[in-house]
Amino acid sequence: MKIAIAADHAGFRLKEKIKEYLASAGYQVQDFGTSSEDPVDYPDFGLTAASAVMNGSCDLGILVCGTGLGMAIAANKIPGIRAVTCSDTFSARSSREHNDANVLCLGARVIGEGLAMDIVKVWLSSSFQGGRHERRVNKIREIEGRYFGGRGDGG
């Protein structure tokens, strides 16, 4: 499985930790930056990483900024992206099982490194349950299609 990862300056350190973990756990990782704590704009980095998920070159994405909020707002503008900000493991698991979230956003100024790593592990080891949830996710795709054109999943 290939994971797209990106951060702004506020998320840079946590991104590096997550990247280390992903590599050690056997995931392929594509790092879309940033590469230091020099100030940058989170939408630039969220866009490139989430685009890789949309076009299928990466399977899932993990974005880190100060709050995890700006990254999620930006990523969710991309058709087919279902980005969620999680600060607990229950939401992280549910976001995969119920919402088929394909981008996880974390707030490096909100949660500590230990919790962030647990959230990443839970999120990556959970999968979409389909069934009644499929119908609901399809309704999200229909909303996307209405505003963005196409099927709303990049197709």
Ligand code: RB5
């Ligand atoms: C940067 O100061 C901060 O605004 C950014 O990391 C993020 O929290 C935005 O949502």
